Amino acid sequence: MVKKRGNLGSNNDAQLLRRIRSGDPAADHALVNQYAQYLFGLAYSLVGNSADAEDVLQETYAGAFRGLASFKSRSSIKTWLTQILVRQVARHHRVQARHKATSMDTDLVADSHQNVPSPANIAGAKMDVEDAIRLLSPAHREVVVFRELKGLSYDEIAEVLGLPRGTVESRLFRARQQLKKLLKDYMTYE
Amino acid sequence: MNECEHAQLVSAYHDGELAVALRAEFEEHLEQCASCAAELVYLRELSRLLGQLAEPKISSHALHRLHRGVDEASQVGIWRMARTVAAVAATILVVCGVWMWLLSTATAETGELSQWERSALQQEEFLVAENGGEQLAMWMIEGLTGNNDHD
Numbered sequence: 001m002v003k004k005r006g007n008l009g010s011n012n013d014a015q016l017l018r019r020i021r022s023g024d025p026a027a028d029h030a031l032v033n034q035y036a037q038y039l040f041g042l043a044y045s046l047v048g049n050s051a052d053a054e055d056v057l058q059e060t061y062a063g064a065f066r067g068l069a070s071f072k073s074r075s076s077i078k079t080w081l082t083q084i085l086v087r088q089v090a091r092h093h094r095v096q097a098r099h100k101a102t103s104m105d106t107d108l109v110a111d112s113h114q115n116v117p118s119p120a121n122i123a124g125a126k127m128d129v130e131d132a133i134r135l136l137s138p139a140h141r142e143v144v145v146f147r148e149l150k151g152l153s154y155d156e157i158a159e160v161l162g163l164p165r166g167t168v169e170s171r172l173f174r175a176r177q178q179l180k181k182l183l184k185d186y187m188t189y190e
Numbered sequence: 191m192n193e194c195e196h197a198q199l200v201s202a203y204h205d206g207e208l209a210v211a212l213r214a215e216f217e218e219h220l221e222q223c224a225s226c227a228a229e230l231v232y233l234r235e236l237s238r239l240l241g242q243l244a245e246p247k248i249s250s251h252a253l254h255r256l257h258r259g260v261d262e263a264s265q266v267g268i269w270r271m272a273r274t275v276a277a278v279a280a281t282i283l284v285v286c287g288v289w290m291w292l293l294s295t296a297t298a299e300t301g302e303l304s305q306w307e308r309s310a311l312q313q314e315e316f317l318v319a320e321n322g323g324e325q326l327a328m329w330m331i332e333g334l335t336g337n338n339d340h341d
Contacts, residue, residue, distance in 0.1 A: 025261075025264060028263075028264060029257055029260060031260075032253070032256045032257055032260055036248055036252075036253055036256055040246070040247075040248035040252070041246060044245075044246045050246060050252075053246075054248075054249075054252040057252070057256065058255060061256055061259060061260065062263065065260065065263045065264075066263075129240065129242070129243060130243065144240075147205065148237055148240040148241070149240060149243065149245075153205075153207065154202075154205065169198065169201070169202060169207075170198065172201055172205075173197070173198045173201045176201060176233065176236060179236060180232060180236070183236070183239065186239055
């Protein structure tokens with residue numbers, strides 16, 4: 001069993017929310033300080049580089065402060081922030097995909113993703129673990145990151161991603177099968 | 191690839207997500223199924239590998255940017271509130287202005303009619319005064335003659 005690195009609950013949520021809603025500016029900053037590191041690590045794992053992760057984080061907090069009035073405390077602040085971050089990451093991926101499509105349409109860049117190894121050309125090569133995660137589809141990457149890097153339970157992943165638990169389970173299974181192929185040179189058990 | 195029909199359960203077992211009853215049953219299966227046992231070893235190895243990934247630290251610059259963003263967001267909130275209050279005040283001012291203007295127009299209109307109205311009002315006042323005097327005179331006569339029913 002994997003040792004959990006953290007979960008999504010927090011006892012200070014209600015108190016922090018009260019302070020933010022009463023207009024205490026220090027509470028706004030406390031919200032940033034409390035979750036920025038966790039969210040940055042998550043964003044980095046999902047988008048693959050620091051610059052984009054910082055942008056995603058900035059957008060996440062901007063969205064959070066905009067929507068704070070409508071936050072109903074049905075989930076923890078951490079879960080709520082994570083859900084916003086996941087949406088921002090999805091938006092980031094859509095923008096990236098559009099840029100890529102535009103580049104290919106205009107044929108300005110002959111091979112814009114020369115630096116990104118494809119599963120075909122990395123076969124047999126020693127694969128960096130982070131690159132392997134990056135090669136997964138966004139849907140598979142999400143579940144792997146939440147489970148393996150953040151230690152969330154299946155139910156917590158389902159809540160954050162808004163998916164049925166069974167879908168989380170099957171995505172995780174398929175993602176791990178894909179990682180098995182990508183990381184075969186790293187595995188010491190064979 | 192694990193061809194066993196229970197392959198997906200290995201993942202759930204590894205993650206500690208199997209119900210207790212199912213867990214015991216699956217452990218029995220693991221003792222007999224080599225491919226599931228191998229799959230479990232693989233998953234443990236994978237978790238070990240992924241667990242070695244260092245979590246990147248957020249830079250102080252990025253944290254500073256976040257705090258600045260929070261301050262700007264609250265400034266925007268204050269400005270938005272100030273704009274709303276100003277808009278409400280301006281609306282009240284305009285409504286009051288229009289109302290005052292209408293009132294003064296009505297008063298001016300009353301002034302234009304005053305020539306005939308004033309004479310009518312004067313006649314009215316005269317009649318009231320005259321009738322009032324007549325009534326007073328009647329009470330005085332009744333008092334002097336002692337012709338009243340109060341005694």
